Amino acid sequence: MALPTRDVVGVLSDNMRMRGSVLPVPARRASRWARRLGLPMGGPTVLYTGLMYQIIPYIGSLSRLQARVAASPLARFGGLARLANRASRGYGLALVARPSRQEQAELDRVPGNVVRLLRAAGVDVGYLYEDDLYTGALAYDLGSDEVVASHARRVAAAFARHGVREVITIDPHTTNMLRSVYPKLVEGYDVRVRSYLEVLAEHAGEARAPSAGRAVVHDSCVFARYEGVLDQPRRLLAAAGVEVLEPLQSGRHTWCCGGPAESLYPEKAAAVAGERVAQLSAVARDCVTMCPICLVSLRQACGARLAVRDISEYLLDARRSQAGVGVST
Amino acid sequence: MSTVVTSVLADELAVLGGFDAGVCMNCGVCTAACPLGLDLLPRRLLRHALLGMAERVQGESEAIFSCLLCRACEANCPAGVHIAEDVRLLRRWLLGKFEEAQ
Ligand code: SF4
Ligand code: SF4
Numbered sequence A: 001m002a003l004p005t006r007d008v009v010g011v012l013s014d015n016m017r018m019r020g021s022v023l024p025v026p027a028r029r030a031s032r033w034a035r036r037l038g039l040p041m042g043g044p045t046v047l048y049t050g051l052m053y054q055i056i057p058y059i060g061s062l063s064r065l066q067a068r069v070a071a072s073p074l075a076r077f078g079g080l081a082r083l084a085n086r087a088s089r090g091y092g093l094a095l096v097a098r099p100s101r102q103e104q105a106e107l108d109r110v111p112g113n114v115v116r117l118l119r120a121a122g123v124d125v126g127y128l129y130e131d132d133l134y135t136g137a138l139a140y141d142l143g144s145d146e147v148v149a150s151h152a153r154r155v156a157a158a159f160a161r162h163g164v165r166e167v168i169t170i171d172p173h174t175t176n177m178l179r180s181v182y183p184k185l186v187e188g189y190d191v192r193v194r195s196y197l198e199v200l201a202e203h204a205g206e207a208r209a210p211s212a213g214r215a216v217v218h219d220s221c222v223f224a225r226y227e228g229v230l231d232q233p234r235r236l237l238a239a240a241g242v243e244v245l246e247p248l249q250s251g252r253h254t255w256c257c258g259g260p261a262e263s264l265y266p267e268k269a270a271a272v273a274g275e276r277v278a279q280l281s282a283v284a285r286d287c288v289t290m291c292p293i294c295l296v297s298l299r300q301a302c303g304a305r306l307a308v309r310d311i312s313e314y315l316l317d318a319r320r321s322q323a324g325v326g327v328s329t
Numbered sequence B: 001m002s003t004v005v006t007s008v009l010a011d012e013l014a015v016l017g018g019f020d021a022g023v024c025m026n027c028g029v030c031t032a033a034c035p036l037g038l039d040l041l042p043r044r045l046l047r048h049a050l051l052g053m054a055e056r057v058q059g060e061s062e063a064i065f066s067c068l069l070c071r072a073c074e075a076n077c078p079a080g081v082h083i084a085e086d087v088r089l090l091r092r093w094l095l096g097k098f099e100e101a102q
Helices: A005-019 A032-036 A052-070 A080-087 A092-096 A101-120 A137-141 A145-161 A172-185 A196-203 A221-226 A231-239 A266-281 A292-302 A311-322 B008-016 B029-033 B040-050 B054-059 B061-066 B083-101
Strands: A045-048 A166-169 A192-195 A214-217 A243-245 A286-289 A307-310
Touching: A032 A101, A045 A101, A052 A101, A052 A292, A101 A196, A101 A292, A101 A311, A137 A145, A137 A172, A137 B083, A145 A172, A166 A172, A166 A196, A172 A192, A172 A221, A192 A196, A196 A231, A214 A231, A231 A243, A231 A311, A266 A292, A286 A292, A286 A311, A292 A307, A307 A311, B008 B040, B008 B054, B008 B083, B040 B054, B040 B083, B054 B061, B054 B083, B061 B083
Parallel strands: A045 A166, A166 A192, A214 A243, A214 A286, A286 A307
Antiparallel strands: none
16 A cells, blocks of 8 residues: 555655755765766856756665555655654654665766766866756655646756856756746746757767677656657767667567656556566667666666666676776676 | 546636547547557547546556656647646646645
8 A cells, every 4th residue: 555645745745845865865965976087166057967866766765765654654644654754854864764885886986987987078167066856756746736837947047147148968858848948937948958868879989899799778768758759879888889779669668667656656657667677588688777766666677687877887797898908898 | 437527627627738638539549549558548648638537547647657758649649638737737736635645
């Protein structure tokens, strides 16, 4: 049994209202990687993570927490979860929902991977540090448009303050919010938005890395059907020496990872993920994802049948092996 | 359960945004393509909304909130219905009802 829908939706909207984030992640910790890479503050072109890779392990944890609460007598008290969350000003979930260190470390690595890939392609970016905020994708999906609109104005004001004209994103949900949703919510919003996969594909030459094995590609629904990012990841993987294999449903007809249902209906999410794992594992053991939600959902469902890795890791492996750093293929 | 056909719900949805289920031809392709395999989504649900069956729509809040917004249905819809956005608009409408009830 899941918690009553309205309580969970309420918890998420409250966090958005109070903290500018659906889930709690301390701002300084979320931008530690950028300090290490010496990224300048702001500038005309910035990398904007929207904190997606950093916060997504919390969604998995939230659903585990929810399963525990749902199985307890607490679930009988409608509205209790929401009240408790309000009382703790949104920090309650952080205290009890902790991702494992390894889970967190791997996802935290992705923004740094992206900066390295962009730099290798001759693209320098700035970063907004404490102003790199979650875009509100989950709250928007849940229909909390008013909450998201006021948050979007905050993000747009930060772009203006830091002189940002062009934004490079990583994950599909942040790309979709900044490129296709914010223009509807914020008057006068005029920022060019591209995912790093689109930027890298523009800069890619004809060079081919030595063979790096084969992998099945899992398209994100949002990249494939909302933002038209289909061809770029395939071209980049091929250039990195990866033989790209297609599952039964791929490209524009890709099958969802189940993740969007995770925070409200973990059982339904698991069923959809299980079906997708069967489609993917029928084709190859190695699997490429390009969204943190897909990565976490498929990993939770696949056991030993699939080895799921983010596309940035595949692309960086190829660069390292070309540079002779000794990454095995 | 009310079965009275009224346009109030459709009017309320129109105020929230471009609810375009009216062009649906009821062919069922969307249901066949849906990874959740819910017969209810989106075809019958959208029809309930169009017919103004507010209580029925409220009774289906679990189906409405479990939609993945993945657009697998839309990729196959011959009428070009913006199904995922229609579902999102139903969520907005339901959130309003939740707030009213508190
Ligand atoms: S596929 Fe499109 S036209 Fe056919 S029932 Fe679904 S929404 Fe209606
Ligand atoms: S968007 Fe919703 S209704 Fe359409 S296929 Fe995906 S889960 Fe089913």
